[in-house]
Amino acid sequence: xxxxxxxxxxxxxxxxxxxxxxxxxxxxxxxxxxxxxxxxxxxxxxxxxxxxxxxxxxxxxxxxxxxxxxxxxxxxxxxxxxxxxxxxxxxxxxxxxxxxxxxxxxxxxxxxxxxxxxxxxxxxxxxxxxxxxxxxxxxxxxxxxxxxxxxxxxx
Numbered sequence: 339x340x341x342x343x344x345x346x347x348x349x350x351x352x353x354x355x356x357x358x359x360x361x362x363x364x365x366x367x368x369x370x371x372x373x374x375x376x377x378x379x380x381x382x383x384x385x386x387x388x389x390x391x392x393x394x395x396x397x398x399x400x401x402x403x404x405x406x407x408x409x410x411x412x413x414x415x416x417x418x419x420x421x422x423x424x425x426x427x428x429x430x431x432x433x434x435x436x437x438x439x440x441x442x443x444x445x446x447x448x449x450x451x452x453x454x455x456x457x458x459x460x461x462x463x464x465x466x467x468x469x470x471x472x473x474x475x476x477x478x479x480x481x482x483x484x485x486x487x488x489x490x491x492x493x
Contacts (some may be wrong), residue, residue: 340416343387344374345402345423346464352442355451359438363395370443374420383421391425394456395440396433401426406471408460410441413478423465426463444485455482 347354358366373394377386380416383404391399402425410418432440443451445465449458450490463471476484487493 340381340418341377341386342374342418342420343383343390343423344372344398344408344420345376345387346372347391347397347425349400349427351446352444353448354395354432355448356380356435356437356445357439357441360435361437363433366454368452370448370453371457374423378399383423391428392430394435395439397428397430399425399428401428404470406460406468406473408455408456409472409474411474411476411484415433419474422460422464430450454480456485458487459485459487463487 342404354373355370357370359365360370373391375390375394376385377383378389381389388399389401391397402423404421404423406422408420408422410420434440445461448461454472456477459475462475463473473481474484474486482493484491
């Protein structure tokens with residue numbers, strides 16, 4: 339099982355998004371996602387979040403919030419526990435990302451971009467400012483076949 343982080347840096351009505359177009363053999367290829375990556379040995383989710391944000395954006399997070407745990411089950415990848423964060427304050431200068439193109443995207447435009455179906459669920463939960471949640475998303479290929487929020491089936 340993998341432990342990963344994902345963070346949405348929030349500026350007004352926009353999130354900093356990463357268009358994953360630069361890595362070969364990328365499960366997220368051509369998708370728009372937040373900032374994050376895999377936890378390394380000995381890292382907490384917060385350690386991973388801070389490291390990945392610096393590596394991918396050049397920014398150092400100063401204020402962030404742990405929002406939820408998303409469990410991904412897939413027929414194409416190992417089970418993944420993704421620790422979901424939002425960030426409201428950072429310092430530094432944004433740099434080019436080696437994994438794709440960074441862009442500030444208005445929240446109301448996100449759903450029109452190529453994103454994972456399950457991401458739409460947790461983006462809605464973030465917008466609702468829902469307290470900490472546990473979301474299980476099961477995929478067959480790129481098709482979402484099951485979504486369970488805090489133990490209750492949605493899809």
